[in-house]
Amino acid sequence: MRKTIFIIVIIIFIGCTNNNIPTVSNFPTIILQSGIEKTIDLTKYISIIKDVTIEQVEGINISYNAETKLLKLKADNNEQLIVLPMVINGEHLSLLLRVNPMIAHTFTYQPNNNESNIVVMGQFNDWSRTALPLYDKDNNGIYERTVYLKPQRHEYKFVLDGVELIDPANPVFISNNIGGWNSILDLSEFKSEPGGKIIKEKWEKGMLTYYFVSPQDQSSLEELILIHDNSIIDSNNFRIAENGLISVDYLKLGDGVLRITGIDTKNRLIPENITIVKNGKPLNQVDHPQDWHFAVLYNLMVDRFLDGDKSNTVQVKTNNLSELANFNGGDLAGIIQKLEEGYFSKLGINSIWLSPLNKQPDSAYVEWIPPNRKYTGYHGYWPIAPRTIDPRYGTETELKKLVELAHSQNIKVILDFVSNHVHEEHPYFKEHRNWFGNIELPNGEINIRNWSEETRLTTWFDEFIPSFDYASAPEAIDQVVDDAIWWLETFDLDGFRQDAVKHVPHAFWKKLTAEMKVKFPKKHLYQIGETFGSDELILDYVNPGELDAQFNFAIYFNARGPFTSDNTDFSNLAKIIENNLSTYQPINLMGNITSSHDQLRFIGIADGQVSFSDNGTERAFSNPPSAVKHESSYAKLANFYAFNVSISGVPVVYYGEEIGLMGAGDPGNRRPMRFNTDINENEIKLFNKITELNKLRSKYSALALGDLEIIKAEGPLLILQKSYFNEKIIVAINNGSLEQSIEAEIRYGKLKNLLTDEIRFINDRKFALNIPSYSYGFYKVL
Structure with a gap:
């Protein structure tokens, strides 16, 4: 059973009249990995920075360089949401920080050919060939390096005196898609069970309604955070009713981006829900068909x-x-x-x-x-x-x-x-050779298609394709x-x-x-x-x-x-x-x-x-x-x-x-x-x-903007529900050679097959579908 709590956002919109480029753009939720410092370049969000004031908050180490406009944040090891108050150019802002826990993993390698320079590289460090060397600190012949990683699957390999090698002690590896192989480290088992989700339910007469879908353990909402653009909607501007309804007065807010997140009763983070409001309504393809969120892009080679x-x-x-x-x-x-x-x-x-x-x-x-x-x-x-x-x-x-x-x-x-580059016949290369880097590294190595982190800004794609040295x-x-x-x-x-x-x-x-x-x-x-x-x-x-x-x-x-x-x-x-x-x-x-x-x-x-x-x-x-x-x-x-x-x-x-x-x-x-x-x-x-x-x-706007729920992902069957207020679509994909049947719970009464217009009634809040082999279906919930 899905436990639901309704969240109502009451909106009275004031249209934006200022067509000037905004000084402060919307900050997204900042994701921090516990124990790892993150640097944020404020000039990516703020075109003009005159003065910055940042409050110190518990659990976060904060430093700001007024000359470089770089904000550095480092969190402790707790999974949490933190609101960071700031004042920029006299404007009060709130950054929402989401702290994700990390897993300590020790990579080991025992040399057998007298290798002396041993480095581990992977997706976790953008394949840097120098950043994570291994050391034999206890002189036992085994080189080690402990790295803090996300609880997910990682691809990696070793670099031994400049030569790449998959981990000989790890039998799990995968193609790197360019003729080689990468070792696989899967830390997914350390990821905590997901909490519930906040889902868009209904839009009617200035009212945005959301509901909370409880996870299998039936946890509920403990704390809710609402943000409009860069401002926290404080408790004076919304109320929580005894039945769990939450109402927010949007009188002074106008169009913008509404984000809703929070923490459940087991102290897990609730995934963020986003609503874009434009011209007094949730963004939709009827009113804004040319919005890029509704683009279908055709990529052709002329x-x-x-x-x-x-x-x-x-x-x-x-x-x-x-x-x-x-x-x-x-x-x-x-x-x-x-x-x-x-x-x-x-x-x-x-x-x-x-x-x-x-x-x-x-x-x-x-x-x-x-x-x-x-x-x-x-x-x-x-x-x-x-x-x-x-x-x-x-x-x-x-x-x-x-x-x-x-x-x-x-x-x-x-x-x-x-x-990034030109051909050697280009006048820029002929007339402004100083605009381009050298094809040789200081050690004499030819720097062509060297995709490591250390050379990604300098490498050439070929000896006749010089790369700019913009720095x-x-x-x-x-x-x-x-x-x-x-x-x-x-x-x-x-x-x-x-x-x-x-x-x-x-x-x-x-x-x-x-x-x-x-x-x-x-x-x-x-x-x-x-x-x-x-x-x-x-x-x-x-x-x-x-x-x-x-x-x-x-x-x-x-x-x-x-x-x-x-x-x-x-x-x-x-x-x-x-x-x-x-x-x-x-x-x-x-x-x-x-x-x-x-x-x-x-x-x-x-x-x-x-x-x-x-x-x-x-x-x-x-x-x-x-x-x-x-x-x-x-x-x-x-x-x-x-x-x-x-x-x-x-x-x-x-x-x-x-x-x-x-x-x-x-x-x-x-x-x-x-x-x-x-x-x-x-x-x-x-x-x-x-x-x-x-x-x-x-x-259907729900396909582009709707909240995604995975109803089933097992074997060849993938069933998704996309919910965008009054519009809800179920997507069923069978990528197997046999017909598949699915029965799942839903809160509504009918399904319309969008490919055939067939109407299917739902009994006891459950629907059943037979999905032919190698096929898909789209169903609108009525």
Whole structure:
């Protein structure tokens, strides 16, 4: 049984009339790991800082540097919620701090080849090759290092005198997706049992109603904390009725973000509930269809999409250059053609992400790493000019026409922007060599694709792809930011997909975002970045002063396994989902993918032709997968996408996923797109499924913004409930080869199948569903 306590928020709204850029942006809940110091850069949230006063609170060590604007916090080992009062520029604010407990784990290694420099690295330290050395302090021949870690699964390996090695004493390991392996340390057993949840129940006449769902142990709410923007709603502004109802007077608050959290009777933290209020109502797709929370993003590689103008198709002619690595002919004219045909609108797409359009080299280059294959810049990531469209893609006139046509169909357009590097033919590298770093490290090592934490801001992607050294050349930041603004202004773009975010310092992102807000004060220009690393590293760039979002690789890397499998078990994914909601907040703009131009094509793995342990690039050249062999592979892809449209964030369709385009890794995951008569019956069926899922996402706010409850995650069955006040959706996914039956409790009377319009009545507060093999269902609670 679910015990419920109703929480009512009474709202009387006053519209915001100040269109100026706010001085103070909303702070999220700050997550602290017990015993570990966290540094917060206040300039990510506050554009102008004149004075700061911070109260000392029990249980937190606090220091603030007025010169650097860095706030440092360190908590003790207790799981708790702490309100930190601050006064910034005379404005009273409250930061909510959530302290998570950590687990002490000792890594050990016994040398057998006289290794002397032994280091452990992993997701927990962003794969730093120097930060955590092991020592033999008691001279017993065993090197040790104790590290405080989150109670979850971690990937790691040792570095022995510069050579990477999985833990020889640990038999559990996993592919690292680039041809190697990582050891696995699972500390999930130390995680405390979850407490209850606060769920959105009803919106009516200025009333927001929530209820508390008790966990299995029937604990209840002990303490409740409500925050509007950066202000605690104190006890004088709300009351708790004897029946558990909580009412809040919103008379002086207006639009903003309402966060509700608390502690249960077993002293466990209640997951945060977020409501965005806009124009006097909870944010919804009817009133705000162009809000980025309701975006469905189509990611296309221009050269591989459609050749609409044969006259500009120019391939590089040289020996030993594979067609996979050459220009294919796709261009802006091809995208315009598909816009005119209504392809994207039919598919349910309302946002398009274009790959980079900068002019590329006219010749091929040999990749530095073995086997030293030749490549061209067909993909757009080797810019040789800052403000020139490659003629093989098209013209400025065509890009303007593309954006104008897309906007006329209520489709936004964002551009992939390359800020980390240029090609050696670029005038910036030729004329301003001091803007770029050196390819050699001080020890003489070649610094190419060295992804460790120590070199992530300096490493080059290849010997002909120099990376900016922004830290030493602030004038380079100014120039590249000006270039970015030029693209936005000239072509009326709606934002950027930002490449290689973690390889670019924060100073660049803060400068760019500040300029964007000044130039376009009334337009929300969306910025989504790409960072491979820990949750902490990814989130370090997601804030009001930098990016709106990054791709949610924590979900992707943990979801693709069960969705591609013939023996699916969703039980571990359930834990990942709950942790992800806590880490990235229950409402976010993170990107949710099924594949990408950097990852293995999903359907190749689902079809059993490619494995996660394969070197995807080598497979693309030497042993590419053939046509899809199993009809279930298409259904698995549809199921994965059904999951993505059901969770918070922006669902992303990588071009070709809508038909199950086959491939391995780069460049085999960038095969030419196929249309019309080149599509078979199974691909048409998948296209129709992706279409219906996109249209469900665009119609029901609950899928994007609703509170997520996992009703069941066991074996191939995943049942979710999304609740957004008056709108509640149940999502049922069966990723197995057999029909599955489910019976669960629900508080309401009827279910409507959103795919068939069938009405199902609920008896004794329970519903029963039969879910066919490899299928999904969406049901609205009536």
